[in-house]
Amino acid sequence: MSRVAYVNGTYVPHGQAVVHVEDRGFQFADGVYEVWSVFDGKLADFDGHMTRLARSLTELRIAIPMTRDALTRVLKETVRRNRVRNGIVYLQVTRGTARRDHPFPPEGTPPSVIVTARSMSAVKAEAQADRGVAVITQPDIRWGRCDIKTVGLLPNILAKQAARERGAYEAWFVDDMGLVTEGSSTNAWIVDEHGRLRTRDTQANILRGITRAAILALVEQEKIELDERPFSVDEAKRAREAFFTAAGAFVMPAVSIDGTTIGDGTPGPVTRKLRTLYLDQAKRGAI
Template sequence: MGRIAYVNGRFVPQGEAVVHIEDRGYQFADAVYEVWALFDGKLADAEGHFARLERSLSELAIPMPMTRAALTLVLKEAVRRNRVREGLLYLQVSRGVAPRDHAFPNPAVRPAVIMTVSATDRIASEARAAKGVSVVTTPENRWGRCDIKTVSLLPNALAKQKARAAGAAEAWFVDELGFVTEGASSNAWIVDEDGRLRTRDTNANILRGITRGSLLEVIRHEGLEVDERPFTPADALAAKEAFITGAGTLVLPVIAVDGKPVGEGKPGPVAAKLRRLYIEQAKAAAI
C-alpha cells in the first residue's frame, strides 16, 4: 500500500498530491507546521502540539482551518489510512491560495491544509541513541521570531546540510554572545560539570519545543535539578553529557561538538534514563 496524503479536505495517493502554484506557503513561506511523534498509532504530546499550532497561527493571523476536535479526527484518519504504528505525522497550514501579493489577501481566503505520515524504524532509532551522535556549531542567522513554527526554514536547512557534510547529525546555532540557542531541528541540552541539566529558556527567541516541555515535566517529577539558562559550546565540551530533544529525535545523546568529545565521548546515564522515561510517558499519554 502506498502512502496517503491529506490535501485540503481529500485523502489522495501521496504521489498524486498537489498544491496550487499560488499557495502562499509555497510563495512566501506564509505557513506554519507541526510534527507529532506516533507511538502505536497514537499522537504523542498531542495537547502541546495543538496549543503551539494554535499559537503559531494566531501570531500570523491565520485562522484555525477547523476545530481542534475535527482536526484530531482528520489526523487520526491520516494515521489509520497509512497504517503507521511508529512514525511521524506532518501537518502544514498556509494562509491559503491567492494572487501573488505580499500583503494578506483581502477578503481573506480559506487556509490550505496538508498532512503526511511516515514510518520510523524504532529499532534503528534505539541503536542510534545507544551510539550517540555528533553536532556542529554554526552562527545564528535566523529571523527574530523563531518562537513561531513557520515553514521558513532555509537557514535551518543550510545548517543541517553543514552538519551532514561534516558527518554530524545536527547543527547548533550560536548567537552573537557565544551562546547556543537551539538546534536546526531540535532543542539543545547539557548535563553540566555540577550535574545540573541546562537548556536555554524559551524567552530567548527559541522554539517552544513540545518534547522539551514534556521532558521538563519528567525531570521535575524525578526531582532532578534543571537550570534554564544558556550555555556555550565550551560549556558543552566541559559537560558530563549533552543531548537534543525533538519529535523526530525524542531524547538523543550528543557525544561530540565540532569534532571534540563531550564527557567520555559516549552516551551517558542521564540522557539514557531521560530517553526511557520520556518514551514511557509519551506512550502512556498518547491519544
C-alpha cells in the same frame, strides 16, 4: 502500499498530492507546521502540539482552518490510511491561495491544510541513541521570531546540510555572544561540568519545544537539578553529557560537538534516564 496525503479536504495518493502554484506557503513560506510522533498508531504529546499550533496561527494571523475535533480526525485518519504504527505525522497550514502579492489576501481566503504521515524504524532510532550522535555548531542567522513554528526553514536546512556533510546528525545554532540557542530542528541540553542540567529559557525566542516541555516536567518530577539558562559552546564541550530533544528524536545523546568528545564519548546516565522516562510517558499518554 502507496502513501496517502490529505490536501484541503481530500485524501489523495501521495504522488498526486499538490497545492496551487500561488499557494502562499509555496510563494512566501507563509504558513506554520506541527509534527507528532506516532506510537502504536497513536499521537504523542497531542495537546501540547495542538496548543502550539493554535499559538503559531494566532501570531501570524492565519485563520484556524477547522475545529480541533475535525483536525484530530484528519490526523488520525491520515495515520490510519498510511498504516503507520511507529513514525511521524506532519501538518502544514498556510494562509491559502491568492494572487501573488505581499499583503494578506482578501478576508475569507481559506487556509490550505496538508497532512502527511510516514513510518520510522524504532530499531534504528534506538541504535542511534545507544551509540550517541555527533553535533556541529553554526552561526544563528534566523529571524527573530523562532518561537513561531513556521515553514520558513531555509537557515535550518543549510545548518542541517552542513551537519550532514561533516558526518553529524544535528547542528546547534550559536548567537553573537557565543551562546547556543537551539538545534536546527531540536532543543539543546547539557549536563554541565558541575552536574547541573542546562537548557536555554524560551524568553530568548527559541522554539517552545513540546518534547522540551515534557522533559522539564520529568526533570521536576525526578528532582534533577536544573539551571534554565544559556550555555556557551565551550561549556558544552566541557560538559559531562549533551543531548537534544524533538518529536522525532525524543531524547538523543550527543557524544561529540565540533569533533570534541563529550564526557567519555558515550551517552550519559541522565540522558539515558530521561529518554527512558520520556518514551514510557509518551507511549502511555498517546491518543
